[in-house]
Amino acid sequence: MKLLRIDICVTLALCLSGGAAQNSAERSLPARTLPTPTTVSPELQEAIAPPWRGMASSAKLTDDQWRAFAKQFDAAGAKLTEELAQKFEVTLSERKIAGVSVYDVKPGTISPENRGRLLVHVHGGAYVFSGGKAAASEAVLMAHYGKIEVLSVDYRMPPDFPFPAALDDSVAVWKEVIKSHNAKSVGLFGTSAGGGLTLATVLKLKELKAPLPGALLAGTPWSDLTKTGDSYYTNEFVDNVLGTNDGLLDGAAHLYAGTHDLKEPLLSPVYGDLSGFPPTILISGTRDLFLSNTVRTHQKLLESGVHAELLVFEGESHAQYEIATKAPESAAAFREAGDFFNRYLAK
Amino acid sequence: MKLLRIDICVTLALCLSGGAAQNSAERSLPARTLPTPTTVSPELQEAIAPPWRGMASSAKLTDDQWRAFAKQFDAAGAKLTEELAQKFEVTLSERKIAGVSVYDVKPGTISPENRGRLLVHVHGGAYVFSGGKAAASEAVLMAHYGKIEVLSVDYRMPPDFPFPAALDDSVAVWKEVIKSHNAKSVGLFGTSAGGGLTLATVLKLKELKAPLPGALLAGTPWSDLTKTGDSYYTNEFVDNVLGTNDGLLDGAAHLYAGTHDLKEPLLSPVYGDLSGFPPTILISGTRDLFLSNTVRTHQKLLESGVHAELLVFEGESHAQYEIATKAPESAAAFREAGDFFNRYLAK
Numbered sequence: 001m002k003l004l005r006i007d008i009c010v011t012l013a014l015c016l017s018g019g020a021a022q023n024s025a026e027r028s029l030p031a032r033t034l035p036t037p038t039t040v041s042p043e044l045q046e047a048i049a050p051p052w053r054g055m056a057s058s059a060k061l062t063d064d065q066w067r068a069f070a071k072q073f074d075a076a077g078a079k080l081t082e083e084l085a086q087k088f089e090v091t092l093s094e095r096k097i098a099g100v101s102v103y104d105v106k107p108g109t110i111s112p113e114n115r116g117r118l119l120v121h122v123h124g125g126a127y128v129f130s131g132g133k134a135a136a137s138e139a140v141l142m143a144h145y146g147k148i149e150v151l152s153v154d155y156r157m158p159p160d161f162p163f164p165a166a167l168d169d170s171v172a173v174w175k176e177v178i179k180s181h182n183a184k185s186v187g188l189f190g191t192s193a194g195g196g197l198t199l200a201t202v203l204k205l206k207e208l209k210a211p212l213p214g215a216l217l218a219g220t221p222w223s224d225l226t227k228t229g230d231s232y233y234t235n236e237f238v239d240n241v242l243g244t245n246d247g248l249l250d251g252a253a254h255l256y257a258g259t260h261d262l263k264e265p266l267l268s269p270v271y272g273d274l275s276g277f278p279p280t281i282l283i284s285g286t287r288d289l290f291l292s293n294t295v296r297t298h299q300k301l302l303e304s305g306v307h308a309e310l311l312v313f314e315g316e317s318h319a320q321y322e323i324a325t326k327a328p329e330s331a332a333a334f335r336e337a338g339d340f341f342n343r344y345l346a347k
Numbered sequence: 348m349k350l351l352r353i354d355i356c357v358t359l360a361l362c363l364s365g366g367a368a369q370n371s372a373e374r375s376l377p378a379r380t381l382p383t384p385t386t387v388s389p390e391l392q393e394a395i396a397p398p399w400r401g402m403a404s405s406a407k408l409t410d411d412q413w414r415a416f417a418k419q420f421d422a423a424g425a426k427l428t429e430e431l432a433q434k435f436e437v438t439l440s441e442r443k444i445a446g447v448s449v450y451d452v453k454p455g456t457i458s459p460e461n462r463g464r465l466l467v468h469v470h471g472g473a474y475v476f477s478g479g480k481a482a483a484s485e486a487v488l489m490a491h492y493g494k495i496e497v498l499s500v501d502y503r504m505p506p507d508f509p510f511p512a513a514l515d516d517s518v519a520v521w522k523e524v525i526k527s528h529n530a531k532s533v534g535l536f537g538t539s540a541g542g543g544l545t546l547a548t549v550l551k552l553k554e555l556k557a558p559l560p561g562a563l564l565a566g567t568p569w570s571d572l573t574k575t576g577d578s579y580y581t582n583e584f585v586d587n588v589l590g591t592n593d594g595l596l597d598g599a600a601h602l603y604a605g606t607h608d609l610k611e612p613l614l615s616p617v618y619g620d621l622s623g624f625p626p627t628i629l630i631s632g633t634r635d636l637f638l639s640n641t642v643r644t645h646q647k648l649l650e651s652g653v654h655a656e657l658l659v660f661e662g663e664s665h666a667q668y669e670i671a672t673k674a675p676e677s678a679a680a681f682r683e684a685g686d687f688f689n690r691y692l693a694k
Contacts, residue, residue, distance in 0.1 A: 018389040026382050027381045029378060029380070029584055032583065049372070107432075233381050233382055238581055286638050287577065295661055296386060298659070302679075310658070311649075313642065332649075
């Protein structure tokens with residue numbers, strides 16, 4: 001029997017040799033089928049199983065179309081916020097701080113170590129969606145599982161208020177919050193656009209020489225608004241939440257940035273100077289279109305001398321830890337983030 | 348103009364609704380092209396660009412074919428160990444401990460805090476490859492970048508010595524090492540099969556009620572020897588080191604396990620009781636076939652109350668941090684692992 005040719009790069013030398021001649025800028029991948037992973041809870045399997053239902057399109061939306069989309073999304077999001085608040089016995093009340101709409105989000109139980117502490121939350125939604133009460137759904141989950149008070153910022157968004165309105169609002173709220181709190185006992189967090197805005201807010205606070213938060217959660221942060229990073233390609237159509245960068249996501253990036261370059265650090269914070277950042281925890285999933293946004297930010301924080309920890313959830317697409325709210329993995333994500341805040345926020 | 352249907356699961360409610368009707372056990376992915384990421388060093392780009400060069404085959408190899416493969420791999424691996432040792436001015440000397448072949452691996456510089464500390468290393472290679480001097484290549488990298496002494500275990504392997512010979516050897520060496528060292532000042536590490544064996548060794552030491560290491564590095568551990576876990580599918584053929592589980596990898600798992608069930612915890616340690624484990628750092632890459640093996644182990648450690656940290660490198664396939672040794676990302680991985688050991692090993 002002839003020796004079968006089944007190579008495996010088990011030794012270093014073999015991997016280093018041979019491949020070079022076949023180098024090219026692009027590789028082809030065959031069509032494949034993806035089974036639903038058996039390594040996650042049934043609730044999460046249900047969220048992972050469906051294919052992405054969107055459509056990639058480069059057609060530009062009008063401002064009115066964006067508004068119509070946002071209205072539809074925000075109504076559904078508001079309903080979810082209310083359902084979660086009721087389920088977890090979390091109370092929400094709206095007020096203004098420095099002219100910005102915010103929600104005070106109070107859990108049924110505040111743990112003894114979290115008394116006097118606060119988390120400021122900036123919501124996700126591609127900088128266009130999840131305004132109004134929809135803003136606070138993640139804040140409800142964090143307040144409940146972290147047993148800590150949260151202040152959720154309903155920042156202004158395009159098409160009416162492009163960059164830097166969202167950032168101005170988060171900075172304005174932060175400055176007001178630290179008048180009555182020790183900044184080191186206050187954390188800042190958000191997911192997706194909210195993760196990007198969390199990082200951008202800290203970049204801006206550094207620039208202003210303002211006190212920084214005690215710790216951060218940057219959940220699958222939109223840290224690069226351009227289609228730059230490996231998982232924009234490897235997880236394209238694998239991720240069933242975002243699907244692809246082409247179409248709505250790219251449109252939202254340009255709508256938010258307006259005339260600004262998408263790679264400005266306050267828009268794409270992975271390009272900023274992250275030195276001096278507070279301890280930061282990042283969350284992603286193996287199918288996340290933003291896995292690269294997350295791990296590039298994580299590595300850059302580590303290289304900048306910042307203590308940074310990373311969670312990657314099996315099988316999850318973008319932000320699925322805050323979407324599949326019935327899955328035990330969602331509870332685990334917020335509990336682990338809560339533990340992190342507890343370790344790093346001042347008492 | 349008609350409103351375009353471009354869905355995005357920005358709000359929770361939308362993602363939870365609608366998808367359920369389309370649930371199925373399997374999803375189809377179209378053929379795609381993968382560009383080489385621009386977000387990594389040129390040296391790493393060179394390692395990422397080539398397609399996987401192996402062949403998936405379910406043909407069973409004879410013992411003699413396995414031996415011939417191993418001989419070829421080990422010769423190339425030994426050469427690399429020697430080249431790295433020379434380049435980094437690391438010295439290697441072979442000896443026996445408890446009847447097991449080991450290499451003392453001494454870096455040119457030992458940092459002051461690492462005097463008296465030691466790392467025990469168990470190599471990768473699917474439990475079949477990288478015997479002899481090939482065993483020590485990763486040990487050379489760790490000794491150099493971590494500025495710490497390493498003892499690399501050249502454990503016995505199949506076809507002549509299946510499970511539990513490798514485990515018996517690592518346990519025998521460990522017991523001998525702690526006669527002259529405080530166990531808490533000694534770390535244990537390995538990559539791939541070596542990552543799995545690191546975890547299995549600690550499971551066995553717990554069973555024996557022997558002192559445990561002070562800290563662990565489980566690099567992209569082969570923590571599940573069956574094709575179970577999402578990235579076995581999502582990163583199939585995306586990973587250009589392992590390519591697929593089908594063929595050589597599956598054959599090696601069965602060769603190693605012999606008559607044992609592949610899911611026994613000492614073979615697939617993700618199924619073991621990980622409570623009481625030492626602080627552990629895990630390393631993977633966004634294209635790693637074992638990304639799920641890594642993150643499942645990380646989550647299980649966290650759930651078991653163990654302090655565990657995760658590094659995921661942009662664009663990297665399985666164990667590429669120890670393969671693309673010229674890339675700055677390789678240096679970063681071993682430096683970050685070295686920092687971790689420095690934080691957790693007793694002085």
